[in-house]
Each structure stands twice: as structure tokens, then as C-alpha cells.
Amino acid sequence: xxxxxxxxxxxxxxxxxxxxxxxxxxxxxxxxxxxxxxxxxxxxxxxxxxxxxxxxxxxxxxxxxxxxxxxxxxxxxxxxxxxxxxxxxxxxxxxxxxxxxxxxxxxxxxxxxxxxxxxxxxxxxxxxxxxxxxxxxxxxxxxxxxxxxxxxxxxxxxxxxxxxxxxxxxxxxxxxxxxxxxxxxxxxxxxxxxxxxxxxxxxxxxxxxxxxxxxxxxxxxxxxxxxxxxxxxxxxxxxxxxxxxxxxxxxxxxxxxxxxxxxxxxxxxxxxxxxxxxxxxxxxxxxxxxxxxxxxxxxxxxxxxxxxxxxxxxxxxxxxxxxxxxxxxxxxxxxxxxxxxxxxxxxxxxxxxxxxxxxxxxxxxxxxxxxxxxxxxxxxxxxxxxxxxxxxxxxxxxxxxxxxxxxxxxxxxxxxxxxxxxxxxxxxxxxxxxxxxxxxxxxxxxxxxxxxxxxxxxxxxxxxxxxxxxxxxxxxxxxxxxxxxxxxxxxxxxxxxxxxxxxxxxxxxxxxxxxxxxxxxxxxxxxxxxxxxxxxxxxxxxxxxxxxxxxxxxxxxxxxxxxxxxxxxxxxxxxxxxxxxxxxxxxxxxxxxxxxxxxxxxxxxxxxxxxxxxxxxxxxxxxxxxxxxxxxxxxxxxxxxxxxxxxxxxxxx
Numbered sequence: 001x002x003x004x005x006x007x008x009x010x011x012x013x014x015x016x017x018x019x020x021x022x023x024x025x026x027x028x029x030x031x032x033x034x035x036x037x038x039x040x041x042x043x044x045x046x047x048x049x050x051x052x053x054x055x056x057x058x059x060x061x062x063x064x065x066x067x068x069x070x071x072x073x074x075x076x077x078x079x080x081x082x083x084x085x086x087x088x089x090x091x092x093x094x095x096x097x098x099x100x101x102x103x104x105x106x107x108x109x110x111x112x113x114x115x116x117x118x119x120x121x122x123x124x125x126x127x128x129x130x131x132x133x134x135x136x137x138x139x140x141x142x143x144x145x146x147x148x149x150x151x152x153x154x155x156x157x158x159x160x161x162x163x164x165x166x167x168x169x170x171x172x173x174x175x176x177x178x179x180x181x182x183x184x185x186x187x188x189x190x191x192x193x194x195x196x197x198x199x200x201x202x203x204x205x206x207x208x209x210x211x212x213x214x215x216x217x218x219x220x221x222x223x224x225x226x227x228x229x230x231x232x233x234x235x236x237x238x239x240x241x242x243x244x245x246x247x248x249x250x251x252x253x254x255x256x257x258x259x260x261x262x263x264x265x266x267x268x269x270x271x272x273x274x275x276x277x278x279x280x281x282x283x284x285x286x287x288x289x290x291x292x293x294x295x296x297x298x299x300x301x302x303x304x305x306x307x308x309x310x311x312x313x314x315x316x317x318x319x320x321x322x323x324x325x326x327x328x329x330x331x332x333x334x335x336x337x338x339x340x341x342x343x344x345x346x347x348x349x350x351x352x353x354x355x356x357x358x359x360x361x362x363x364x365x366x367x368x369x370x371x372x373x374x375x376x377x378x379x380x381x382x383x384x385x386x387x388x389x390x391x392x393x394x395x396x397x398x399x400x401x402x403x404x405x406x407x408x409x410x411x412x413x414x415x416x417x418x419x420x421x422x423x424x425x426x427x428x429x430x431x432x433x434x435x436x437x438x439x440x441x442x443x444x445x446x447x448x449x450x451x452x453x454x455x456x457x458x459x460x461x462x463x464x465x466x467x468x469x470x471x472x473x474x475x476x477x478x479x480x481x482x483x484x485x486x487x488x489x490x491x492x493x494x495x496x497x498x499x500x501x502x503x504x505x506x507x508x509x510x511x512x513x514x515x516x517x518x519x520x521x522x523x524x525x526x527x528x529x530x531x532x533x534x535x536x537x538x539x540x541x542x543x544x545x546x547x548x549x550x551x552x553x554x555x556x557x558x559x560x561x562x563x564x565x566x567x568x569x570x571x572x573x574x575x576x577x578x579x580x581x582x583x584x585x586x587x588x589x590x591x592x593x594x595x596x597x598x599x600x601x602x603x604x605x606x607x608x609x610x611x612x613x614x615x616x617x618x619x620x621x622x623x624x625x626x627x628x629x630x631x632x633x634x635x636x637x638x639x640x641x642x643x644x645x646x647x648x649x650x651x652x653x
Contacts, residue, residue: 073174073194075390075400076183076350077341085400085422085432087472087486087521089113091173093198098573098583100606100620100648101167102211102218102240104195105160109587110571112523112537113177113486114191115563117589117632120639121242121255122161122286125632128177128191129488130517130543130563133592133632137561140189140440140464142180146197146278148298148316151187153331153358153380156443162284162292162320164261166220166236168207168650171198177521178488179468181438182402182418183350185384189440189466190490199276200224200232200267206653213646215243230269237262244287246628246640253639259284276300290324309342326366332359346392350402356382360444373448374457381409382441388418396424410442411463429475436470439463446496446509455498458509467491480527489518495545496559499552512551513559517543531575538568556594562633564590564599579610589631597638600629618648 070078074086081090089111101107105124109116115132117125125138132138139156142149143163150163173195180188203224211218222236237260244256263280279297286292298316305311314337321330339352358380362373388402400420407413418436425431446461472486497512519541526534545560547553569587576582583606591599606620621644623629628640 069172071174072196073176073180073184073192075348075388076339077348082430082474083398083422083424084474085398085420085434087113087177087470087484087488089175089177089484089523091175093168093171096167096170096173098581098606098608099585099604100211100608100618102216103160103167104163104165104173107167107170107173108175108193110585111173111175112539112567112569113521114175114193115567115589118641119632119634120253120637121245122257123255123634124158124160125561126158126160126193127561127563128175129490129519130541131190131561132564133562133597134558135632135634136445137559139443140187141191141193142184142186142188143193143195144184145195146276146298147300147314147337148296148318149187149333149335152320153333153360153443154329155445156187156440159292161242161257161259161286162282162294164238164240164259164282164284165195165197166222166238168209168220168222169197169203169234169236171196171202177486178434178470179418179436179438179466181406181416182388182404182436183386185354185386185404185406185416186382186408186439186441189438189464197265197278200234200265201226201269203234204232207651209648209650211646211648213644215642215644216646217241231266232269233264233266235262235264243642243644246642248630248638248640250628250640254288255286255639257284257286272304274302286324288324290322292320292322294318294320308344309340312339312341313337314339323365326364326369328363328365330361333357348390348392350388350390351386353385354383358382362444371449371451373444374450375448378444378448379409380444381407383407398422398424406439406441408441408463410447411461414439414463414465425475428477429473431471431473433471435468437465437467439465449509452506454505454507456506456508458496461496461509462494462511464495464511465493481524483522483524485520485522487518487520489516491516492545493548496555497547497551497553498555500554507554510551512548513545513553513557514548515543515545515560517541531577533573535571535573536569538566540566562592562594562597564592566590579612581608582606583608592632595633595636595638597630597632600631601625602629614652616650616652618650619645620648621645 069081069090071081071084071088071090072078074084074088091107091110095110096107105116105126108114108126115127117133119125123135125132125135127138128141131140135157143151143158151158176192180192184192205224207222209220218240220238222234224234226232240259242257245253247253259282261282265278268275277299281295284292296318300314302312316335318333335356337354342349361377364372384404384406386404390398390400392398403417405415416437420434422432441463442461446458448457450457469489474484476482493514494511495513497510498507499510499512500507519539521539523537528534542565545557567589571585574582585604588601589599603624604622606618609617611617623643628642630638630640
């Protein structure tokens, strides 16, 4: 029984290269709305079985092979997903291509262990195990692109519309629900999203795509080449146009946006050394007047020291100025990381450390800005040391012990320990359990957010903390089925609150909220027939949060967001032969309570036609069941997300 992990078949140079491998911003407005409200009151495929044995080799994976897809995010070293002691879901490049998603947050809807809510044309709230529905609360998940952190130090959340990628360049997205603080540190609080792009050696030749419809349009062009035997490169450019949402009354919202972006990647592959240099630059503007620009440059060097050890050094710089809503904000981040891996008998060691310097500046452009940051400019230092040992106890039983010591110039030092136990019960069944501690480091909004004279920042705000207890099963109950189930119980402390000082104004931001949540996440693939694959996912969560003893929260627990108690998804992937396939997706999300957002059910579908090798046409419809629906809240407004239909033509030469 086989599982096809591909869209329509590809036989261009990029596909052959891949087969050869072995293995201001909306957040400023949201924060202002949060502060103004607080002051007065004080969230896999069967396409191309097909036309030749070569094409089958390029796209089909058996259920057994699927369990051996390598993931690196769980233990910061490659390990088969079937032996990863964590709740991890992998979105493959074939998943992305087959569903024709146009952005990373839309791709993340494929992960059943995430809560993804689109709140306007440019903005998403992406969370794991709670804290969803509102972008200002969705600040407890670490997002990375090739090891570069992309969450904003302004509020610890992600400006997703600033982090666009040519989707064809994504190799996979590893999604972990649950803490990852021991290895990843700051912000790996309730989950990690790790976007890993392809080597330039796997993107050789010309690639172009053009997509358009009544709501969105985009163009992408890329060329990959080779210089000598060891150096490969690619350069790309892309333009995006995203249509507006609707106001609650059904009128046109002023949130349409567009972006121009370009970049490059170089990969040098020596016998013992590999070097990657990559960079991007973008310019994004939103109809309401926001403009976001940025550049980033990353360098990574890996050396194989011997058969049992390796060293990796990585450095990047990221600059992101923006303006809008009467304010201007710029942030420059420099980051250094060193990591050493060694196998010594039954031990697999990961040792390392890093340093990050963040410099930002805030300027009020309006005479009476909605808020200020005090001081207007700040430098924040983050430093860490981490160590982890995975010990093979019996061959079937593995114990992982690790910890990270992290220092922030805002909040001082915090220890982030981790213990994981994995048991290979049989060739097809794996059990795991874990207990870990994670923290979210204070952001500028936590410490320096001021609405004079009623709210005067959080000078004593410390890191938010969680202790997580997890257990799970991953395996193949039958030859045609792959199943993953995980359960968790999280205890939270020192969550953000707004409190009076000395019984009156001004109020300050403090750590006066605590609580807990618990739930179950599950997903499965079932090969119904050689050309039909069914997938399903579901999560159920319950939680309770309140002000700590003797404390208060005049913000009404806004910091914990509003996640649904349940959500579920179904996906069918059908190959009709002759280059034609269909992907159909159904998702249901429960209601959000505060503020009230009704639950919804929506459907997406993609019809793929491989006209000939290297030429592919795709017709996709999103949100097909309703003209418009609401998914979350931004600045107190429930924008309506519209139905869209578009066509995409791809060329690979």
C-alpha cells in the first residue's frame, strides 16, 4: 500500500535534483486598541500515481517511509519522525504544491496541531495549545525560517505578511506543539514553527508561476544555476497582491496589501564543509497606510569533524523598519549561534550557545499618538547556553535530558530544563512522554508601552512561564494507516496582566495571571485505495485562567487570547490519472468566547492538471461554503474573510 506525497508529477531539473537527494504595522494598532481598552477598565497525498515508474519514484512514499521522514526541530539533529518524542507534524513541499497555498500561515492550516485565524487581509493569529484568536495574544510560538527567528521583539508575535517566501522553495515545515525552550529558547513557549527551504542545488533551472483571481494575484520568477562543481545558486523575485476583507457590516475594509520581494541563496558543498549564504529584501504596503520594509542576510557553516561529531556556526542580521497608524518603528537584530553535535557510545550530545542583540527605535509621527514607547530607543541583549544528551538505554528505550540557561537584559536569567522518554514498542509503534519548562521573554510592549497618564508600562514585568506535561503515541496500526495522538497538561504562571498602582491610576503591566489548560491532539492518514488518500485531524482543549491570589487584571484576561475548545479537519487526495488530481479540504473550528466569534465550517479545493512535464495548471477555491466568515479579532473588529477562486500556471525548465 502506498502513500503518494506529491502533486502533479514533475520531471524538470528542480524535480530531478530533489529526487537525487538522500534525505506601522497592524500589531501597533492592535496594541493600541488593547491598551485603550485596558486603561478605562483597567490555532497527505495521492496525486500522481502515475504514468511511469520514474514518476512514481519521484512522488510516492509508503506509510512506512512516511514514518521515516527526518525532522530536526525536536532534538536539533535529524531523527525519523516516527521516533521523535514530541507532538510534531510535517508539512511537505508536495503538500504545499498540491494545495497551492500562497503564504506560510495558509500552509499552517494543514497542521492539525495549530490554531490559525485570519483576522484581516494581512494579519493572522497563529498559536498552539491556546492563546489564539487575537494577534496580540498569539505571542507564545517561535517561528523560524532556516534558523532565523521571525517573531517581532516589539510584541513577541509574528507579522506574517512580512515573511513571504516563494512557496516552491520550501522543503518542509516542521510544526511542534508543546514547549521547545531547552533547544530553541526565547518564545518557544507553546510551540515551534520551523520553515526549512531547499538547497539551491535542488532548485536548478528556471521556475515561474503566475496566479490570479477575483481576490489575489501573484507572480514569481526564479533561476538556479551552478558555478563549478561545488557552488550552486538561485535568485528570485516575486510580487504579491492581496484583496481586502469586509467590515462586520459587509462594507469594504481598507486592508488590501501588496508586496515586492527578491533574494538569493548560495550553497557550497565541500567534502567536509558546507556553506550557505542567503538573503532577502521586501517592501510591503497596506491600503490603510502602513508600510513595512526589510532586509535579512544569513550565513551558515557546517563542518563534519569526524564520523561521530560535527560543528555548525550561524550568523544573521535582520533589519525591519515600518510606519503607519501615526508611528514609525524600526528594529535591527544581529544573532550568532554555535552548535556542536557528538555521538559517544550510547550518548548523542548537542551542545551550544548563542547571542542576540536587538536595537529598536520608536517615533511618534502624529501630534497625539495612540501610545508611546518609553524609552523611544532600546537595546536588548539575549544570551544562552544549552546542552542536551539523548541516551540509548536499551535500544528500544531512549532518555533525553537537557537544559538551557537563557539571559535577557530585560528580565535576567531563566533555566529551561527538559526531560523526554521515548519507547520503540515495536517496528510500527512508538510511545513518548515529556516534562519541560519554557518561558516567554518580555517584549517592548510588556515593559515600555505607555498611554499617559493612565498606563505607564511594566517596569517590573518578568518572563511568562509554563511547565508542560505531555505524552503521546505515533505509529501504524495497520499497513494502510499512520496515526499520531498526544495529550498535554500545561501549568502557566506570571502571565501578563494590567494592574492599578496603590489602588488607583496609573496602571502598570504586570505578571498577575495564572492558569492551566489540557487537551488532546490527533491526526491520521489512511490509504483508502492506491489513488485515494484520506487524512483527518482533531484537537480538543479546555482551560481555566484567573488573576493570581491578591492580584487583578483590568484587561479582562486579554493576554490569554481566545482559542476554540475544539477544531477538526478532513482532507481527501485523489489521483484520476493522466496528470489530473483533486485535493479537497474541510475544516471546522469551534466558537471563540471573548469577544464572541461564532464557530464555522469551511472548505477548500484544488484541481491540478499536469499538462506536460514542466507545465502545470491549478484551479483553487478557498472558503467555498460561504461568501464570507469571521475567524478572529483585530483591534476589536471582526473582519469577514471572503471566498476566493484563482488559477495558477507553473513552469519548470
